[in-house]
Amino acid sequence: MKNTFWALIVAICLAAAVVLVPATASASNSILANEYHQMLSDFLTNCPNRVSGTSDMLDVADYLWGKFNEVGINTVRFQNVGDSQYDKNVIASIYAEKEKTIVIGAHYDTVEAEGANDNACGVVTLLQIAKRLVEQKHKLNFNVKLVAFAGEELGLLGSAYYVSQLTQNQRDNLALMINIDAVAAGDNLYVYCENKSTPLLNELLTQGQNQPVKLHSKPFSAGVYAFVDKWGYGYWEMAQNSDHTPFRLAGIPTALFFSGNYKGMFYGYVESSNVQNWTMNSAGDTLQSLQQNAPNFADKMATVAQMVCNLLTDESSVVAIEGAREHLTAGIVYNNDYASIAAFVVALIAIVGAVIYYKKLKKQAFVGVAEVKTPEVFTSPDVNDVFKF
Amino acid sequence: MIAKLRANYMLVNVLSKILLALAYVFASWKTFAGLMTMMLGSAAWPTILLGCSFSGAVMVVLAHFLPKLYLKFAKIYMVPHSEFSLLATLAFAMYYLMVGLLNLILLAVPTFLVWADALFPIVSALVCWLVFYSVTGKLYFNDVTKPYYFATISIAVIALAVLGGVV
Numbered sequence: 150m151k152n153t154f155w156a157l158i159v160a161i162c163l164a165a166a167v168v169l170v171p172a173t174a175s176a177s178n179s180i181l182a183n184e185y186h187q188m189l190s191d192f193l194t195n196c197p198n199r200v201s202g203t204s205d206m207l208d209v210a211d212y213l214w215g216k217f218n219e220v221g222i223n224t225v226r227f228q229n230v231g232d233s234q235y236d237k238n239v240i241a242s243i244y245a246e247k248e249k250t251i252v253i254g255a256h257y258d259t260v261e262a263e264g265a266n267d268n269a270c271g272v273v274t275l276l277q278i279a280k281r282l283v284e285q286k287h288k289l290n291f292n293v294k295l296v297a298f299a300g301e302e303l304g305l306l307g308s309a310y311y312v313s314q315l316t317q318n319q320r321d322n323l324a325l326m327i328n329i330d331a332v333a334a335g336d337n338l339y340v341y342c343e344n345k346s347t348p349l350l351n352e353l354l355t356q357g358q359n360q361p362v363k364l365h366s367k368p369f370s371a372g373v374y375a376f377v378d379k380w381g382y383g384y385w386e387m388a389q390n391s392d393h394t395p396f397r398l399a400g401i402p403t404a405l406f407f408s409g410n411y412k413g414m415f416y417g418y419v420e421s422s423n424v425q426n427w428t429m430n431s432a433g434d435t436l437q438s439l440q441q442n443a444p445n446f447a448d449k450m451a452t453v454a455q456m457v458c459n460l461l462t463d464e465s466s467v468v469a470i471e472g473a474r475e476h477l478t479a480g481i482v483y484n485n486d487y488a489s490i491a492a493f494v495v496a497l498i499a500i501v502g503a504v505i506y507y508k509k510l511k512k513q514a515f516v517g518v519a520e521v522k523t524p525e526v527f528t529s530p531d532v533n534d535v536f537k538f
Numbered sequence: 539m540i541a542k543l544r545a546n547y548m549l550v551n552v553l554s555k556i557l558l559a560l561a562y563v564f565a566s567w568k569t570f571a572g573l574m575t576m577m578l579g580s581a582a583w584p585t586i587l588l589g590c591s592f593s594g595a596v597m598v599v600l601a602h603f604l605p606k607l608y609l610k611f612a613k614i615y616m617v618p619h620s621e622f623s624l625l626a627t628l629a630f631a632m633y634y635l636m637v638g639l640l641n642l643i644l645l646a647v648p649t650f651l652v653w654a655d656a657l658f659p660i661v662s663a664l665v666c667w668l669v670f671y672s673v674t675g676k677l678y679f680n681d682v683t684k685p686y687y688f689a690t691i692s693i694a695v696i697a698l699a700v701l702g703g704v705v
């Protein structure tokens with residue numbers, strides 16, 4: 150009887166745990182989602198116009214400066230993008246006294262639209278990451294630079310300028326660039342590390358299994374490789390054309406977080422299976438649209454923030470991050486230089502062979518020892534060998 | 539079948555041009571798909587095929603006139619121009635067929651792209667150049683005239699490869 154009583158108590162406790170724990174987690178997710186939602190709404194209200202090359206960009210840069218200060222980062226600076234009067238990269242640094250640095254970026258400009266998905270959600274995620282990294286500064290395995298880029302919509306101007314201003318030493322010490330672009334509206338959340346399986350990608354995917362939104366690796370899309378860049382990656386491939394590209398071209402490994410929907414290997418990319426969500430670079434890219442058509446958008450932002458923070462604070466990620474550069478530039482399969490050298494060698498062998506053959510032909514012609522197919526030279530060819538038309 | 543074809547110049551001429559256009563489409567659809575994606579944001583099969591076919595038609599015209607141009611510049615008068623041009627068309631078709639077939643490897647191994655882009659065209663071009671030279675050399679040239687033909691056709695092929703690469 151006593152045993153039955155205790156068994157009953159244990160069963161009740163277990164049942165309570167099963168019911169309450171998910172409810173608590175769900176409540177926690179909900180609070181987090183509300184926080185992201187609130188921040189996004191606040192950003193869109195305070196910075197409604199974010200078109201590069203307009204004076205509004207100055208106000209947005211000031212707003213971001215204030216937000217970085219608010220979360221406790223005092224080392225914030227502006228970087229004018231080239232000769233532009235209005236476009237400024239906003240760079241917030243968290244110095245963790247480490248040798249290597251990681252850049253986390255999101256562009257804050259948009260086209261003539263609200264730009265909730267592209268890329269207000271990226272900026273808000275960046276600010277959330279900033280807040281959490283400051284709280285976990287003692288656990289950071291890398292120095293961190295959080296960069297809100299300007300001029301992305303005009304052709305990656307801000308990120309390209311940022312990379313161009315890095316010294317060789319700074320480039321060598323840059324372990325990774327993480328780019329967050331349009332992570333809210335798509336059906337799936339993807340991470341993209343130079344289109345191949347690397348320890349870094351595997352690390353991210355492993356960590357991404359337990360997040361509110363599952364993280365996917367961007368599938369190969371063989372069809373869209375029309376051009377390849379220096380490191381052998383499809384330059385104009387879908388999901389390639391964002392602020393991480395100038396970094397990768399400088400030999401710095403990158404990881405891009407974005408949302409969308411890949412349906413197949415060949416050109417099967419759409420923003421979403423819901424046509425209402427096809428809002429990229431259009432007037433339809435609004436917070437209202439996200440609320441109506443992508444109800445879990447805040448969860449996606451929270452997942453990205455969580456993933457990035459884990460990556461930077463988890464000891465197990467250090468090896469994968471530090472090895473990423475080796476995978477980017479040194480692999481014989483991917484590095485264009487090796488293939489070009491091989492092609493050059495083939496061409497050289499062919500030319501040398503041709504020269505040797507030409508000398509042999511000349512000798513035969515001069516000595517006249519070779520078999521002559523027809524008895525007469527400079528006449529029509531052997532009738533058996535030509536087409537009979 | 540082959541004997542019948544060899545006896546009908548007009549039919550061979552038309553078929554070789556069609557073959558070249560098809561081979562060009564087969565070899566270059568991927569590049570066009572990429573271009574369309576880049577320019578239009580997406581790529582539909584009809585648009586890709588239309589773009590490829592148009593370029594294939596241009597290629598057919600080029601393949602018809604370039605050999606004649608070569609014969610003129612090289613001052614080779616004893617070769618029947620139309621027949622030489624037909625053989626060149628077949629050589630171009632063979633080149634594009636080879637490139638297209640080799641590109642199929644990329645469907646299985648997409649990451650081989652870098653090496654494929656560098657090696658497939660040059661290997662295919664070398665093979666076609668050798669085949670074309672050996673056929674035309676045997677048909678139209680003897681031991682005295684062959685060295686000159688080999689030198690000029692080699693220069694022409696290299697110039698074409700460089701121009702093609704640049705364009």
